[in-house]
Amino acid sequence: MSGRRVDAKVVLLGQEGVGKSSLVERCAHRRFRPGPYQNTIGAAFVAKVMSVGEQTVTLGIWDTAGSERYEAMSRIYYRGARAAIVCYDLTDSSSFQRAKFWVNELQNCEEVGGRGRDGTEPGRGVGGCGTLPEGTGSREPPSSRRSARRRAAGSTCAAPRATCWRRTGGSGGWTSTTCRTTPRVRTGSSGEGGGQEPGGGAGGAPRPVRHGALPGPSPPGTACPDSGPAGTGVPPAPLSPAVPRGDSWGSGVLPVPTGGCRFRDQG
Numbered sequence: 001m002s003g004r005r006v007d008a009k010v011v012l013l014g015q016e017g018v019g020k021s022s023l024v025e026r027c028a029h030r031r032f033r034p035g036p037y038q039n040t041i042g043a044a045f046v047a048k049v050m051s052v053g054e055q056t057v058t059l060g061i062w063d064t065a066g067s068e069r070y071e072a073m074s075r076i077y078y079r080g081a082r083a084a085i086v087c088y089d090l091t092d093s094s095s096f097q098r099a100k101f102w103v104n105e106l107q108n109c110e111e112v113g114g115r116g117r118d119g120t121e122p123g124r125g126v127g128g129c130g131t132l133p134e135g136t137g138s139r140e141p142p143s144s145r146r147s148a149r150r151r152a153a154g155s156t157c158a159a160p161r162a163t164c165w166r167r168t169g170g171s172g173g174w175t176s177t178t179c180r181t182t183p184r185v186r187t188g189s190s191g192e193g194g195g196q197e198p199g200g201g202a203g204g205a206p207r208p209v210r211h212g213a214l215p216g217p218s219p220p221g222t223a224c225p226d227s228g229p230a231g232t233g234v235p236p237a238p239l240s241p242a243v244p245r246g247d248s249w250g251s252g253v254l255p256v257p258t259g260g261c262r263f264r265d266q267g
């Protein structure tokens with residue numbers, strides 16, 4: 001009842017088009033949204049509230065834009081994160097190079113995971129996740145094939161695999177696991193509404209902000225959910241208090257520290 005409340009910031013990083021938003025969508029709403037690829041602009045925010053024992057844990061998930069145009073902005077989002085998930089496309093070697101770039105960035109950032117360069121704080125750190133449609137080859141990124149997954153749009157895609165690796169504090173190496181997600185069915189390239197995944201969430205489930213209407217300017221007094229760039233004096237702020245209790249997801253409005261919120265391009 002009177003359990004402790006824990007807020008934790010998690011950030012997703014990786015090259016554009018590797019599936020970061022899709023992973024968040026999967027976690028948030030247990031579904032895969034087919035349709036034309038829309039790049040993220042700035043970042044998107046989703047909150048998940050979970051009960052872990054006596055504790056209420058609120059995860060604030062920041063899905064950053066993968067485009068290199070937003071690289072500087074992504075740095076703002078990973079500051080103060082308790083964990084980072086670096087994503088790459090298992091069929092695209094360039095995305096793996098980009099993942100290495102982000103891992104390097106994170107390792108040089110003392111503010112990620114709350115640990116110093118000596119990595120003394122356990123249980124926090126950087127993780128990576130690569131997805132691969134079933135039957136497209138080995139886990140090693142092959143030589144440059146630009147997103148076979150995109151070319152697969154319009155076809156039926158069986159259960160994709162996700163290879164996840166994680167590194168915690170200390171001098172230990174990386175550990176990896178391979179898991180299988182719910183089979184997903186992709187429909188025609190513009191087939192909105194016909195591509196719900198088998199077993200996916202109900203159609204009426206709330207959509208994350210990035211897929212919905214662009215929020216207007218942040219309300220007066222709205223603070224950034226995390227610290228801004230060093231020296232900007234942007235104060236940390238608590239995660240959205242509006243997220244429901246229990247094991248559920250909500251989406252929030254995220255102010256970009258420079259003012260204004262940016263999510264999906266509405267096209």
Ligand SMILES: Nc1nc2c(ncn2[C@@H]2O[C@H](COP(=O)(O)OP(=O)(O)OP(=O)(O)O)[C@@H](O)[C@H]2O)c(=O)[nH]1
Nearest residue numbers: 016017018019020021022037039040065066131149
């Ligand atoms: N077949 C298949 N397609 C995927 C998978 N994950 C994502 N996609 C598709 O890949 C495209 C890009 O996915 P996004 O989730 O938007 O990628 P992103 O990393 O968020 O891209 P940015 O917002 O530009 O950083 C979309 O058309 C997705 O439908 C997957 O696991 N399998």
